[in-house]
Amino acid sequence: MNTLAVTELKLFLRERSGPAFGVGLPILLLIIFGNLPFYHEHRDDLGGRTLLDTYVPILVAFALAMLALNVLPPVLAGYREKGVLRRLRTTPAGPIRVLGAQMVITLVTAVVAVTALLLVARFAFGVALPRQFAGFLVATLLATCALTGLGLFVAAAAPGGRAANAIGAAVFYPLIFFGGLFLPIETMPPALARISHATPLGAAVTAMQDATNGHWPHWIALLTLLAWAGGAAIAAARLFRWE
Amino acid sequence: MSTVIEVEHLHKRYGKTVAVDDVSFTVGQGEIFGILGRNGAGKTTTVECLAGLRTPDGGTIRVLGRDPLRDHAEVTRRVGVQLQDGQLQDRLRVGEAMWLYASFYPDPADPAELLDRLGLTGRERTPYAKLSGGQKQRLSIALALVGRPRIAVLDELTTGLDPHARRDTWDLIEAVRAGGVTIVLVTHFMPEAERLCDRIALIDDGRVVHTGTPAELLARAGESTLEDAYVTLTRRTA
Incomplete structure (x- = not known):
């Protein structure tokens, strides 16, 4: 068993903010929305779907963004600030394994969050599972890559844990706005919707909505996610310092 | 004595x-070698280069016959480092940190025994943030030794320790050296250098x-205490 990964997982659970914000908060929002009758009305502006149907993919994207932008960057930037990464450079393990362990933890928590959201939505509130399931998985995976890439970029750019918290939040809120958390993309004015489609969360939600409705996600949305993932990863790799 | x-x-x-x-020196097998100097003299940078944390702009470094940068994996397995x-x-937690660092090395020391020697028994479940400065320092020394290194590089070994803990740590360092480990000690605490170092x-x-x-x-500076010799030899001729 990899002691480093297990130790990092223990710290992640002990810290509590990761599970609370990455899994608990999206589920809580789903439960609140699911209990409002207004969210169960079929609406013409949403193509006959209910607001709750529309919100499930939005909450999935919200959970991914929360983990990648608000949970991951402060941990990594904090480790660098404290000299944890520097200390590991003097051991045979090296700091790259901490980075790897954190990525795995983010990914596993994302899987838990997405699975929980889909199951609670399905069995507590009768929201159908994504009809094009493979397409939904591809969209979710690309969204995770794009957002984690942005999270790594924030961790690379921030001098310390507190700064990473602030920068992560400053990126997070505009992104969830464009992802439609406050106003679903379908109901946005056309100009705003166009901007939204170019953002990672807007593209993610669009691709997930396509898959939820039974279509393969539009290739432009997938390509947008791929571009964000690649661009952010390159920028993060160039900027990242161990100390 | 091999280098x-x-x-x-x-x-x-x-x-x-x-x-x-321009820094040159050699350290022999089993020595306790002190690196002394004022703040900003270049001590820490020197040991960081030894540990393979920094790329020198000139000169060569050989640790156990290897380049700390090129043979990083090999060198880190045999050199334990305590950073400032x-x-x-x-x-x-203290216990978790010890087991974690022990897992990095092929043939680690017994974490429980090491914690005992550093007076940290009973603290295994204490989170790092809740340790006192002295306890953090002792844990840091324990982590540098847990891989059974052939060389231990200790930067500011006893900074933050009270006199009792300091003496216990000195005894520990001497015991570690008696086991054949070479020790590089960075310090500006003269009694420590006087007590421990074979060469400086x-x-x-x-x-x-x-x-x-x-x-x-002492002879070179014409002084009777190491502290006076140190001050004489590092006095700025301004």
Whole structure:
């Protein structure tokens, strides 16, 4: 068993903010929305779907963004600030394994969050599972890559844990706005919707909505996610310092 | 006595600031070798280059016959390092830290025994953030030794320790050396250097001004205490 990964997982659970914000908060929002009758009305502006149907993919994207932008960057930037990464450079393990362990933890928590959201939505509130399931998985995976890439970029750019918290939040809120958390993309004015489609969360939600409705996600949305993932990863790799 | 560390004409600068100008010394197997000097003299940069944390701008370094940068994996397996400002994760417990670092090495020491020798028994479940300064320092020393290193590089070994803990740590260092481990000690605490070091390199302004036994250092400076000798030899001729 990899002691480093297990130790990092223990710290992640002990810290509590990761599970609370990455899994608990999206589920809580789903439960609140699911209990409002207004969210169960079929609406013409949403193509006959209910607001709750529309919100499930939005909450999935919200959970991914929360983990990648608000949970991951402060941990990594904090480790660098404290000299944890520097200390590991003097051991045979090296700091790259901490980075790897954190990525795995983010990914596993994302899987838990997405699975929980889909199951609670399905069995507590009768929201159908994504009809094009493979397409939904591809969209979710690309969204995770794009957002984690942005999270790594924030961790690379921030001098310390507190700064990473602030920068992560400053990126997070505009992104969830464009992802439609406050106003679903379908109901946005056309100009705003166009901007939204170019953002990672807007593209993610669009691709997930396509898959939820039974279509393969539009290739432009997938390509947008791929571009964000690649661009952010390159920028993060160039900027990242161990100390 | 075989040589385990060879530093020849080490040069390192950060931008325009020269941190280490020209440093050379050798350390023999089983020695306790002191690196002394004022703050900013280049001591820490020198040991960071030894540990493979920094790329020298000039000169060569051989640790156990290997290049700390090119043979990083090999060198890190055999060299334990205690850094001056290395912290651990706040919620990481003492016992977890020991087992974690033990897992990095092929043939680690017994973490429980090491904690006992450093007076940390009973603290296994204490999170790092809740330790006192002295306890953090002792844990940091334990982590540097947990891999059964052939060389231990200890930067500011007893900073933050009370006199009792300091003496216990000195005893520990002597016991570790008795087990055949070579020790490189960075300090500006003279009684420590006097008590522990077989030989000392005095670094000033990025250069070695003297290498020798503490007695040789006294003779050269014409002083009776190491502290006076240190001050005399590193006095600025301004």
